[in-house]
Amino acid sequence: MTTLGTGLDSRTAEYRANREALLGKLAELDAEQAKALAGGGPKYTERHHKRGKLLARERIELLVDQDGPFLELSPLAAWGTEFPVGASVVTGIGVVEGVECLIVANDPTVRGGASNPWTLRKTFRANDIAMQNRLPVISLVESGGADLPSQSEIFIPGGRAFRDLTRLSAAGIPTISTVFGNATAGGAYVPGMSDYTVMVDGRSKVFLGGPPLVKMATGEESDDESLGGARMHGSTSGLADYVATDEVDAIRLTRRIVARLNWRKLGPAAQAVEDPLHDEEELLGLVPTDPRIPFDPREVLARLVDGSRFDEFKPDYGTSLVTGWADLHGYPIGILANARGVLFSEEAQKATQFIQLANAKDTPLLFLQNTTGYMVGAQYEQGGIIKHGAMMINAVSNSKVPHLTVVMGASYGAGNYGMCGRAYDPRFLFTWPNAKSAVMGPVQLAGVLSIVARQAAAAKGQDYDEEHDAAMRQVVEGQIEQQSLAAFLSGRLYDDGVIDPRDTRTVLGLCLSAIHSGQIKGAEGYGVFRM
Structure with missing residues (x-):
């Protein structure tokens, strides 16, 4: 058992410069995330409140357990596009009645909660997380349906949202819809395809076609309540399983549904948790301002893992990649962390063996990226860098244990692939605000x-x-x-969020806990390794 020390000196000018630079990037990140938090802006927020309605995040705050965690996902979705930052929906993992749930909440202050192309992508990603990690899904619904000007990008792929709900249910993963306002047209299928549906008396409106459309299509005169009101669905159509008196009551009923799920985790329980020996605040001064300058990932690990204990694997072989075993918030993990950017044949072979070992003992893997890719040049091509890199990518691709990825710095070229980038389906992927990713610099x-x-x-x-x-x-x-900037990549959902380095341990702990809702089982076979 090895306890990591530290060689970081917080008194140096370099440390102070690194810290100030990263704090500047965090301030920029806060300003962009504030746009998502602001929703549709003061005008629409005030109008919503005057109607006696709660905002999306206020609903989530009441839904999750008091002082319980809520890990928001993809808050910068749609950043840098023509659509509002946040994509008019809030997604994340929250603890409800002691159960980790995937929560999806429409933001009705942004274009009435209408879904645009980025809303779909963000929702699809949330559904994938729920399925992969066996998390019950709670949909807090208030949406006017599709953003009609962009319907050509929404209508055909949008059907997947309903397919996902039915597949979650078929997999034994509960789905709950709580409708606070409109759920019209295609949106009516969200409560229609959920296992449990809660509606609010006098507020919820769930119908395929509203009074104007019914009038045009059939000539029938009707009103909102007779077509899709909560009382009608609770007493006549049977779509509503519970009719709440108001929004707070709807949230109470939703919590009671979760409490009665009799939900049990299938993965091993966490063991005793120990804080790291070194201060996570020091992570801010660790990252060089110049991305070409490498830093020792052991200094990061000393501030991430339980008790700062890390048992390194092959420490003197393939030294540009650090591999080893640790615990994080009581869960055992295997770690692969880039040390000097470039991956050589030795690093690729070392990683391949390590990934196989993690799968043999059903241990999740954490990838800490700071890589410029695999080495190029005649010497390395002749030495087999392609086949060795392919071995590592093969191992990553066919590994069955859960993967977590954090991009700490550079993520260039095929190094992004070998270190489990987005295309390789890590259960969760987060980025530090200084990180950059592209085919090359x-x-x-x-x-x-x-x-x-x-x-x-x-x-x-x-x-x-x-x-x-x-x-x-x-x-x-x-x-x-x-x-290549973090905000640009996060806006396109190439990660699950840009996080403050000081929050990395907490974020990974929440993710590991969510992952253990399902079974942890390694691969029993791989593709052909070209040796």
Whole structure:
């Protein structure tokens, strides 16, 4: 059993500069996340409150256990697009009556809670998390349906939202819908396809077509209550299982439903939890301002894992990748953390063996990314870097134990794949605000394009325009830099959120607890390893 020490000196100018730079990025992140928290803005928030209705996050706050955690997911969804930050829906994991649940809450202050293309993607991601981790789903519904101007991007893929609910139910994962207002057109199928449905008297309106549409389609004169009111659905159609007197009562009934689920976790229970020996506050000064400068991930681990204990595997082989065993919030984990950015053949082979060992003993894996990718060059190509990198990616792809990924710094090239990037379906993936991800660094990518253009000009016997080359490099570097930033990537749901490094241990602990709602079982076979 090895206890990690620390060589970090918080008195140095470098530490202070790193800390100030990261605090600046966190301030920028807070400003962007505030846009999601603001919903549709003061005007629509005030109007909503005047109607005696709660906001989406107020509903969630009442729903989850008092002082219980709520881990919000994808708060920057749609950042950098034409749609509002947050995508008009709040998703996350919260503890309700002692049960970890996946919560999806429409934000009716943003275009009436209408679903846009990013709302769908965010909801789909939430449903995937619920299915993978065996989490009951609670939908807090108040939406006017599809955002009609973007219907061409919503209608066809949007059917998956209803399919997901039925598949969750078929998998024995409870689904609960609590309707606070409109749930019209396609949105009516959310309560219709849920296991349990709660509606609010005088508030809920659930129908395929409202009075104007019914009038146009059939000539029938009708009103909201007779078409889709809570009392009608509670006494006549049978769609409502419970009719609440008001929103607070609806939340009370929802909590009682969860309390009666008789829900049991299938994974091993957490053991005794110990705090790390070193201060998580120091994580802010650990990350260099220049992403090209590596840092020792053991310093991160000393501030993440229980008791700062870490049993390193193959410490003297493939030293650009740190691997080993630890506990985090009482759960055993295997850890792979980039130490010096580049992955060589030795690192790839070491990772492959380690991943197989984790699967053999049913232990979840944590990937801490800070990589520029696999090494290139004639020496390394001849040494088999492609087949060794492929071995590592094969192991990651076919591993069956749950994976967690945190992007601490760089995440470039195939290193993103080997270290379990989004395409490799980690159960959860979070990013630090300083992190960057792209096919390669901006300078390198612009340089490659420049070399290719020079070679093309030479092949045609043409002179090369240096001024044009300099301008091209500048434009490309700026574009790639912008598209590699954490907010840009999070806005496109390539992660589950950008987090403060100081919150990493807490976030991972919540995720590990959620993961253990289901069974933890390793792979029994892999594809062919090219040796």
